[in-house]
Amino acid sequence: MRYELYYWTGIQGRGEYIRLALEDAGADYIDVAREKGDDVMMPFLRGKQPGLRPFAPPFLKAGRLLIAQTAEILMYLAPRHGLVGASETAQWQAHQLQLTISDFVVEIHDTHHPIAASLYYEDQRAAARKRSQDFRENRIPKYLGYFEDLLGKQRGAHILGRHTYVDLSLFQLMSGLDYAFPNAMRRSKYPRLRAVQQRVAERPRIAAYLASEQRVPFNESGIFRHYLALDDPR
Amino acid sequence: MRYELYYWTGIQGRGEYIRLALEDAGADYIDVAREKGDDVMMPFLRGKQPGLRPFAPPFLKAGRLLIAQTAEILMYLAPRHGLVGASETAQWQAHQLQLTISDFVVEIHDTHHPIAASLYYEDQRAAARKRSQDFRENRIPKYLGYFEDLLGKQRGAHILGRHTYVDLSLFQLMSGLDYAFPNAMRRSKYPRLRAVQQRVAERPRIAAYLASEQRVPFNESGIFRHYLALDDPR
Numbered sequence: 001m002r003y004e005l006y007y008w009t010g011i012q013g014r015g016e017y018i019r020l021a022l023e024d025a026g027a028d029y030i031d032v033a034r035e036k037g038d039d040v041m042m043p044f045l046r047g048k049q050p051g052l053r054p055f056a057p058p059f060l061k062a063g064r065l066l067i068a069q070t071a072e073i074l075m076y077l078a079p080r081h082g083l084v085g086a087s088e089t090a091q092w093q094a095h096q097l098q099l100t101i102s103d104f105v106v107e108i109h110d111t112h113h114p115i116a117a118s119l120y121y122e123d124q125r126a127a128a129r130k131r132s133q134d135f136r137e138n139r140i141p142k143y144l145g146y147f148e149d150l151l152g153k154q155r156g157a158h159i160l161g162r163h164t165y166v167d168l169s170l171f172q173l174m175s176g177l178d179y180a181f182p183n184a185m186r187r188s189k190y191p192r193l194r195a196v197q198q199r200v201a202e203r204p205r206i207a208a209y210l211a212s213e214q215r216v217p218f219n220e221s222g223i224f225r226h227y228l229a230l231d232d233p234r
Numbered sequence: 235m236r237y238e239l240y241y242w243t244g245i246q247g248r249g250e251y252i253r254l255a256l257e258d259a260g261a262d263y264i265d266v267a268r269e270k271g272d273d274v275m276m277p278f279l280r281g282k283q284p285g286l287r288p289f290a291p292p293f294l295k296a297g298r299l300l301i302a303q304t305a306e307i308l309m310y311l312a313p314r315h316g317l318v319g320a321s322e323t324a325q326w327q328a329h330q331l332q333l334t335i336s337d338f339v340v341e342i343h344d345t346h347h348p349i350a351a352s353l354y355y356e357d358q359r360a361a362a363r364k365r366s367q368d369f370r371e372n373r374i375p376k377y378l379g380y381f382e383d384l385l386g387k388q389r390g391a392h393i394l395g396r397h398t399y400v401d402l403s404l405f406q407l408m409s410g411l412d413y414a415f416p417n418a419m420r421r422s423k424y425p426r427l428r429a430v431q432q433r434v435a436e437r438p439r440i441a442a443y444l445a446s447e448q449r450v451p452f453n454e455s456g457i458f459r460h461y462l463a464l465d466d467p468r
Contacts, residue, residue: 047383052327055334055380067326069333076326092301092310093286099303099336100289106340114348115361116368127349127361134350146289149281 003029003077004061006041011222012176012215014070014105015058020168021074023209025081031214033057071098074165083165090160097150097159097166101173104143108176109223111135111230121220125229132230136184140177144190151192157199171200176224183232237263237311238295240275245456246410246449248304248339249292254402255308257443259315265448267291305332308399317399324394331384331393331400335407338377342410343457345369345464355454359463366464370418374411378424385426391433405434410458417466 003022007015022029033040044066047053051066059068060076067073075095078084084094114131115124147159147170154161159170174197178185200206209215218224237256241249256263267274278300281287285300293302294310301307309329312318318328348365349358381393381404388395393404408431412419434440443449452458 047387052330053380053384054330055337055377065323065326067330069330072326072330072333089299092299092306096286096288096301096303096306099306102333103289103340106337110344110348114344115364116372118368118372124364127364130349130358130361134352138350138352143289146287150287153281 001028001063003027004032005029005058006032006044006060007058008041009033009038010216010219012172012218012224013058013222016172016216017070017101017165017169018058018060018073018077019214020172020206020209021077021081021083021165023205024165024168024203025077025083026205027077027081071095071102074098074169078165083163083168085160085162085164090164093160094164094166097147098169100143100146101166101169104139104173105223107135107139107143108180111180112225112227121225121227128227129229132181136181136232140181140184140188144188144193148190148192151196157192157195159196167196167200168206171197171206176218179218180224180226181231182226183234187232235262235297237261238266239263239292240266240278240294241292242275243267243272244450244453246406246452246458247292247456250406250450251304251335251399251403252292252294252307252311253448254406254440254443255311255315255317255399257439258399258402258437259311259317260439261311261315268448305329305336308332308403312399317397317402319394319396319398324398327394328398328400331381332403334377334380335400335403338373338407339457341369341373341377342414345414346459346461355459355461362461363463366415370415370466374415374418374422378422378427382424382426385430391426391429393430401430401434402440405431405440410452413452414458414460415465416460417468421466 005015005018007013041057043049044054044059054068058070058073059066060073067076078094079091084091111132112121112128113124114127121128150159159166170193174193201210239249239252239256241247275291277283278288278293288302292304292307293300294307301310312328313325318325345366346355346362347358348361355362384393393400404427408427435444
């Protein structure tokens with residue numbers, strides 16, 4: 001089956017977690033908005049297409065099934081492409097971790113948009129600076145410390161004891177945080193997360209994808225944004 | 235099977251979505267921290283219990299399975315207790331909507347904590363006022379308008395065409411917003427969501443639960459908080 005992925009062009013955003021899974025699996029998919037433009041998503045977002053209207057991208061068409069929400073799409077794809085263990089417990093555990101990653105992604109976004117997504121960063125810079133300080137001092141250690149601790153209970157660089165889509169998402173998290181908060185991340189020590197990040201980057205299909213033009217560079221329209229004022233000084 | 239639900243005492247919080255499902259289903263469960271105190275959760279949160287360490291409450295023990303994240307727990311419980319349709323599509327759709335509700339709940343929380351969960355509301359009041367204004371003007375209409383629109387495609391007060399746990403969560407959302415933003419909510423018109431809210435409140439087990447001492451009143455430690463400064467004037 002050829003999947004149809006729908007997500008905003010121009011940013012990695014939440015769509016990237018799904019792209020990494022599809023790429024790593026070697027799955028057949030079209031990144032529809034990249035080929036036809038963002039407008040192709042509008043009939044779906046307005047409920048003019050069959051299936052349950054998504055609240056927002058990303059959404060995926062798999063045959064007649066239309067599903068949305070990053071973590072749900074990953075949960076759907078993973079057992080079909082060997083990206084999670086076969087047991088129900090393994091699938092609940094992976095989803096639980098992915099939902100925790102989703103929570104973290106909201107917090108990452110809100111470092112530069114603490115007041116309103118409808119306002120520019122420049123219009124909420126003072127609040128962004130305060131939120132980012134708390135984020136660097138409290139939230140990064142809390143989330144990454146949690147994943148690092150779980151990795152300590154496993155052999156090898158796999159958070160669930162074998163390669164899963166959660167590892168792909170951890171790669172994306174670490175890469176994005178390195179981009180957005182280079183000073184804070186340079187000072188932090190998460191050797192097991194670094195091992196996951198490196199292992200994932202070296203997987204042949206992921207390495208090829210990252211080197212291709214398909215991988216949109218991180219930029220200041222996305223979720224991970226590099227603003228000097230929001231990182232540690234120096 | 236007797237489920238064990240773990241959640242902070244003293245607030246409804248995210249645990250309430252699960253309580254409503256368990257109560258509505260007439261399921262056998264213990265609200266463990268209510269009986270033994272919040273400290274009973276610490277060994278789980280520190281990874282000293284079998285199973286995957288949860289990042290935060292709520293979490294649920296179902297036999298030997300330990301799962302966390304509100305939407306995941308509901309997805310697990312629902313097909314076992316008739317709170318979702320039997321088809322895979324129905325279950326993906328319900329989960330998709332519940333994840334959208336989870337996103338909204340984060341935004342509701344952040345109206346009073348836009349800078350940091352580690353700070354008091356009083357220390358972020360100016361930012362809270364700005365975020366709440368945007369929330370009332372843009373985010374409430376966007377989310378509730380979405381659910382209202384979906385309800386318009388169904389007969390009767392069921393967002394997925396039959397009673398599901400998503401309806402229970404919509405009841406909780408509307409009730410919490412009524413508590414936190416009474417002026418803004420009095421002005422808004424969501425007749426189909428109001429019909430869901432009323433239908434759910436009248437379900438016998440839910441009505442009995444809401445009238446019992448088990449239902450913690452909304453309060454200013456929870457997610458839905460009533461601060462005059464954050465609501466519409468008058």
